Amino acid sequence: MKDQLLTPRLLLRRWREADREPFARMNADPRVMRFFPAQLSRAESDALVFRAEAHFAANGFGPFAAELRHTGEFAGYIGLVIPSFEAHFTPAVEIGWRLDATLWNRGLATEGAREVLRYAFEELRLPEVVSFTVLENRASRRVMEKIGLRRDPGGDFDHPRLPEGHPLRRHVLYRGKPG
Numbered sequence: 001m002k003d004q005l006l007t008p009r010l011l012l013r014r015w016r017e018a019d020r021e022p023f024a025r026m027n028a029d030p031r032v033m034r035f036f037p038a039q040l041s042r043a044e045s046d047a048l049v050f051r052a053e054a055h056f057a058a059n060g061f062g063p064f065a066a067e068l069r070h071t072g073e074f075a076g077y078i079g080l081v082i083p084s085f086e087a088h089f090t091p092a093v094e095i096g097w098r099l100d101a102t103l104w105n106r107g108l109a110t111e112g113a114r115e116v117l118r119y120a121f122e123e124l125r126l127p128e129v130v131s132f133t134v135l136e137n138r139a140s141r142r143v144m145e146k147i148g149l150r151r152d153p154g155g156d157f158d159h160p161r162l163p164e165g166h167p168l169r170r171h172v173l174y175r176g177k178p179g
Contacts, residue, residue, distance in 0.1 A: 001060040002123065007115045010108060012064035012078055014056065015049050019065050022074040022100070023049060031101040035137040037168060055081055061124060063096065066112055068103075075103050078112035080120055080129070085160045089173060092130045093120065097143065104139070110146045117147050121178035132157075132171045141172065149174035 004013040026032050027040035027048070040048070055062035063079030076099035083094050095116055097109045120126045131149055133140045145151075155173035162169040 001056065002119065005064065005115050005119055006069070007111045009069055010075065010078075010112045010115075011067045011069050012112055012115065013067060015053055015065045019074050020046055020049055023065075023076075026076060026098070026100045029101055032098065035134050035140070035168060037162060037166070052077070052079075061093075061120075064112075064116070066097075066099065066108070074100075075108060076100050078109065078116055080116060080124075087157050087160060089130055089155055089157075089175075092128070093126055095120065095129050095131050095147075095149075095176075097140075109140075109143045113143055113147045117176065125178075127177065129176045131174045131176075134168050135170060135172050141174075144174040147176070149176040 004011060006012070024040070024042045024045040027045040028042075030039060033039045052063045052065075059082060061080045063077045063081055066075040066078050067073065068075050076097065078097040078099075079095070081094050081096065083090055083092060095113060097113055099109055117129060120129050129149070131140075131144045133144075152173045152175050155175070157171055157173060158169045159171050
């Protein structure tokens with residue numbers, strides 16, 4: 001298990017107590033949470049940090065806290081998780097990210113996700129990584145494409161945790177394999 005990954009601009013590392021406050025602010029931002037069912041309360045955000053660390057403990061990998069190397073500023077997270085719901089493509093390992101809106105459009109998600117994907121394939125030797133989002137989330141879909149994931153149109157699905165008729169229920173599925 002690796003505790004950190006480095007890119008030219010990011011330190012991807014295990015979570016710290018000091019990450020909780022900026023993470024909670026980020027999860028309460030309507031821009032950041034636009035493609036999620038709701039903004040998160042402080043308690044819900046803290047629970048995500050707890051689950052991230054528990055995922056590392058249980059699986060040897062997880063969603064890394066992302067920090068800007070030149071300032072030490074908390075940026076969000078980028079990492080790997082095993083989805084906890086059942087779908088036609090599970091069990092699987094998902095790559096995902098969530099960055100503070102003030103840091104968007106700088107290529108940071110792509111930079112960090114490329115390194116996480118390299119780690120997934122070269123060090124963890126995973127046979128496949130998936131990613132998914134709602135069709136309208138063009139920014140995340142661009143990151144998926146830039147890191148080499150390919151859309152699997154036959155794999156699109158209704159997220160089982162969202163009720164019938166929810167505007168965010170339909171998701172597009174992307175897949176990536178080593179090499």
